Amino acid sequence: MAETNKMYIPTIDDVLAAHSRIQPYIHKTPVLTSKYMDQLTGAELFFKCENFQKAGVFKARGASNAVFGLADDKVEKGVATHSSGNHALSLSYAAGRRGISCTVVMPRTAPDAKKAAVRGYGGKVVECEPSTSSREAVFAEVVAESGADFVHPYNDHRVIEGQGTCSLELHEEVGPLDAVIAPIGGGGMVSGTCLTMSNISPSTKIYAAEPKNADDAYRSFKAGYIIADDAPQTIADGLKVPLKDLTWHFVSNHVEDILLATEQEIIDAMYLIWQRMKIVMEPSSAVPLATIIKNKELFAGKRVGVIVTGGNVDLKKLPWMGL
Amino acid sequence: MAETNKMYIPTIDDVLAAHSRIQPYIHKTPVLTSKYMDQLTGAELFFKCENFQKAGVFKARGASNAVFGLADDKVEKGVATHSSGNHALSLSYAAGRRGISCTVVMPRTAPDAKKAAVRGYGGKVVECEPSTSSREAVFAEVVAESGADFVHPYNDHRVIEGQGTCSLELHEEVGPLDAVIAPIGGGGMVSGTCLTMSNISPSTKIYAAEPKNADDAYRSFKAGYIIADDAPQTIADGLKVPLKDLTWHFVSNHVEDILLATEQEIIDAMYLIWQRMKIVMEPSSAVPLATIIKNKELFAGKRVGVIVTGGNVDLKKLPWMGL
Numbered sequence: 001m002a003e004t005n006k007m008y009i010p011t012i013d014d015v016l017a018a019h020s021r022i023q024p025y026i027h028k029t030p031v032l033t034s035k036y037m038d039q040l041t042g043a044e045l046f047f048k049c050e051n052f053q054k055a056g057v058f059k060a061r062g063a064s065n066a067v068f069g070l071a072d073d074k075v076e077k078g079v080a081t082h083s084s085g086n087h088a089l090s091l092s093y094a095a096g097r098r099g100i101s102c103t104v105v106m107p108r109t110a111p112d113a114k115k116a117a118v119r120g121y122g123g124k125v126v127e128c129e130p131s132t133s134s135r136e137a138v139f140a141e142v143v144a145e146s147g148a149d150f151v152h153p154y155n156d157h158r159v160i161e162g163q164g165t166c167s168l169e170l171h172e173e174v175g176p177l178d179a180v181i182a183p184i185g186g187g188g189m190v191s192g193t194c195l196t197m198s199n200i201s202p203s204t205k206i207y208a209a210e211p212k213n214a215d216d217a218y219r220s221f222k223a224g225y226i227i228a229d230d231a232p233q234t235i236a237d238g239l240k241v242p243l244k245d246l247t248w249h250f251v252s253n254h255v256e257d258i259l260l261a262t263e264q265e266i267i268d269a270m271y272l273i274w275q276r277m278k279i280v281m282e283p284s285s286a287v288p289l290a291t292i293i294k295n296k297e298l299f300a301g302k303r304v305g306v307i308v309t310g311g312n313v314d315l316k317k318l319p320w321m322g323l
Numbered sequence: 324m325a326e327t328n329k330m331y332i333p334t335i336d337d338v339l340a341a342h343s344r345i346q347p348y349i350h351k352t353p354v355l356t357s358k359y360m361d362q363l364t365g366a367e368l369f370f371k372c373e374n375f376q377k378a379g380v381f382k383a384r385g386a387s388n389a390v391f392g393l394a395d396d397k398v399e400k401g402v403a404t405h406s407s408g409n410h411a412l413s414l415s416y417a418a419g420r421r422g423i424s425c426t427v428v429m430p431r432t433a434p435d436a437k438k439a440a441v442r443g444y445g446g447k448v449v450e451c452e453p454s455t456s457s458r459e460a461v462f463a464e465v466v467a468e469s470g471a472d473f474v475h476p477y478n479d480h481r482v483i484e485g486q487g488t489c490s491l492e493l494h495e496e497v498g499p500l501d502a503v504i505a506p507i508g509g510g511g512m513v514s515g516t517c518l519t520m521s522n523i524s525p526s527t528k529i530y531a532a533e534p535k536n537a538d539d540a541y542r543s544f545k546a547g548y549i550i551a552d553d554a555p556q557t558i559a560d561g562l563k564v565p566l567k568d569l570t571w572h573f574v575s576n577h578v579e580d581i582l583l584a585t586e587q588e589i590i591d592a593m594y595l596i597w598q599r600m601k602i603v604m605e606p607s608s609a610v611p612l613a614t615i616i617k618n619k620e621l622f623a624g625k626r627v628g629v630i631v632t633g634g635n636v637d638l639k640k641l642p643w644m645g646l
Contacts, residue, residue: 030353032375051600052355053599056601140406203328248367271638274638275603275638277375278374278375278379278602278603278604278634279599279601279602279603280597280601280602280603281601311601315594315597315641315643316643316644318638318641320638320639321639321644
């Protein structure tokens with residue numbers, strides 16, 4: 001394993017090593033089932049609940065793998081990233097557990113609650129203007145000054161190895177699955193799922209679920225090359241980012257299909273999960289169920305793993321308020 | 324066990340028999356822990372999540388015990404109750420599973436969603452005026468006509484035996500506890516908890532948690548006799564009903580203390596559980612945590628079971644909306 005080569009293509013052995021490495025710092029999250037959802041879809045669904053994960057999101061896996069895999073001589077300079085969302089939280093969480101510094105570049109317009117949450121885990125917030133040029137300039141400065149190790153939210157083999165531990169646990173708990181479906185933004189969770197399942201259960205089909213309003217992965221998949229959109233608008237705010245070369249490798253090689261859902265379909269599926277399964281999860285996490293409901297023929301009679309990616313949502317601004 | 328004598332005082336053997344009887348029809352609900360909540364309270368908390376129970380509430384246990392314990396010659400006439408809430412849902416669920424009829428008398432002013440949910444489980448709704456006299460008259464008519472077996476929401480030994488299976492599972496899963504705390508309305512869950520714990524773990528203290536706005540159980544407990552309020556107003560709408568003779572027996576003999584929480588304390592605790600533990604639960608279910616937070620000295624350093632009683636809440640009318 002080449003720690004410093006971020007374009008290294010990870011193997012299943014890396015996923016297994018990641019799992020041993022991060023187990024003390026992550027939850028083995030529960031798998032929930034629901035008769036109601038099974039009757040609704042005609043499939044047998046196994047919901048892997050990463051909303052119960054540390055930091056409230058699967059990204060604690062990849063971040064913990066990067067942080068705890070850091071060589072001793074790199075520890076002192078800490079880690080850094082740019083993210084206004086779940087990766088910022090997760091990296092701060094993992095760095096806090098290892099007791100190393102973590103700097104996160106966030107737009108000054110990001111919600112105060114998000115900044116406070118990063119600081120709550122011991123992370124340092126450096127603000128930039130809400131533009132790509134400012135973010136890149138400020139981030140370059142942070143790294144030049146601190147020498148911190150950059151942990152990309154998804155285009156980083158250490159992160160993908162960590163995300164791959166999620167479907168590893170799912171497979172171990174429920175046995176062979178006909179399909180696994182996860183939401184896709186940058187493709188970190190989908191890549192980890194491809195990496196793990198293509199090795200331990202090659203007959204399991206991997207589906208990715210994407211908002212129609214941010215369908216760049218879908219269009220990339222159909223075109224055969226990466227198409228990146230500039231700031232698509234969707235309620236599933238974790239899924240706005242584009243594929244990158246390392247995640248494209250996995251998506252283009254292992255994904256069976258990418259399925260789309262409209263904003264209303266996402267909201268409806270989210271409401272249904274909250275109401276029937278009594279769990280708090282993000283709009284992004286509802287996209288898979290939304291696509292299963294509208295593509296029943298693909299999943300009927302099948303055993304399907306559904307990755308519920310996270311639960312970090314503003315409870316005071318739920319999408320069905322005012323409906 | 325005297326099936327027809329509703330004032331029979333049940334024993335631990337009845338709880339064990341109830342557990343074997345209802346296991347095929349209920350979930351063994353998960354026990355969740357939270358480092359954040361432990362740090363906040365100084366206690367070690369074990370949340371028994373009955374919000375994940377069938378029908379979304381612990382009452383599926385008692386209702387299933389009553390329905391599946393029904394003698395064959397009583398099956399044909401079915402069961403009946405009056406309730407506009409969780410007991411109505413639970414009894415309909417259980418009756419539906421056994422394939423017998425279930426009639427629920429509900430005020431015509433009850434939310435349509437509640438009536439629809441009862442019908443969804445196969446229950447029959449008979450409407451009454453929203454007054455005690457109308458409810459009693461209509462209910463007497465239903466029973467006279469149908470000969471159905473009346474399953475009271477809590478003042479019924481079969482129901483209490485069923486509720487007692489919840490702490491049985493909790494104790495089996497996490498081992499000896501210093502205390503168990505549950506919300507109190509009519510006292511069905513608290514009575515079942517007393518029945519079970521006083522037998523299998525007599526050193527475990529039982530606390531009941533009650534809204535200050537509906538503190539009739541608290542005042543009864545202090546006075547030494549039942550005090551019943553007429554229609555108290557609290558956001559914890561499952562906890563408005565008074566103690567009755569059978570639940571008073573358990574509460575007066577086995578409860579260590581009854582702790583109170585204000586409406587705002589209940590809302591704050593509910594928000595905290597949703598935000599940090601990512602579970603959907605009712606205001607009633609937040610009363611125990613609210614009282615633990617304000618009585619930290621009672622629980623610090625202790626292993627405490629917390630019964631999360633249910634998750635049936637109107638997602639479009641959450642109490643912090645507009646805060």
